């Protein structure tokens with residue numbers, strides 16, 4: 001049996017202990033980046049940067065993501081960017097530093113992501129875009145984009161209006177409440193709607209301004225529209241929340257929403273569907289926030305290095321007042 005010798009120089013044993021700690025630490029860190037498992041218990045770690053909590057849609061989307069992560073056994077690091085791009089960039093950099101396995105985010109605006117996406121790519125962390133896309137020319141900066149076709153939503157809203165106003169000869173004055181300036185849904189819904197109504201020259205958008213996807217924004221901008229324009233026939237709001245805010249302004253101006261002013265919105269969250277069923281809204285193009293289950297599936301595939309489709313489109317429908325009445329009892333969000 002070998003005898004243990006007491007160290008003759010105590011500082012040497014302290015240095016050895018420190019070296020051992022550093023070595024073990026660096027092996028563990030290498031293990032982290034090699035296996036990609038940032039979690040302590042072998043769980044996949046997903047860093048998710050959410051836009052904010054600006055609308056009922058966003059709240060439903062956040063719930064879907066949190067519940068689906070728990071159900072899939074994925075450790076979720078959730079960050080709320082409060083509608084600010086700089087907060088999202090900071091959150092993504094934090095995720096990279098923490099060596100998460102996968103990063104997902106819903107970009108508040110379309111432009112300005114290339115640098116941080118390249119940093120994630122260089123760190124070997126796959127990125128998934130959810131709900132909104134980016135305008136990066138280099139598609140290798142992210143694995144996939146899962147979300148709605150916003151141009152189609154705007155087009156469906158416009159086509160419904162064209163059908164309603166078929167045969168109308170006099171001018172139809174439309175006001176538009178846009179979503180967050182520079183965001184994909186605001187850009188695309190505006191485009192799709194404008195393309196659809198272009199077939200009938202009597203349909204004219206007389207005012208268009210951002211209400212930032214919020215009820216308060218919708219109310220405030222609608223008040224301005226009503227003051228500046230004595231004849232408003234139609235409101236196209238890029239989401240339910242802005243439409244709901246606008247209802248207050250319309251009623252306060254002594255007009256009857258859904259009758260004096262035709263109201264078209266996008267999303268189909270419960271409050272919007274209730275307004276439609278009550279006859280205050282006239283038409284909604286759906287945008288589904290329930291992206292959580294598919295996102296978790298994609299995160300697992302991206303982590304395992306499996307091939308994923310570069311674009312996954314959400315299935316959606318539209319609602320008239322009668323359809324809203326029928327759908328409301330089973331509406332999940």
Ligand code: AHR
Pocket residue numbers: 054055056057058131132185213238239240241266267287
């Ligand atoms: O990106 C989806 C949009 O963002 C929803 O239509 C809107 O309600 C949300 O804030």
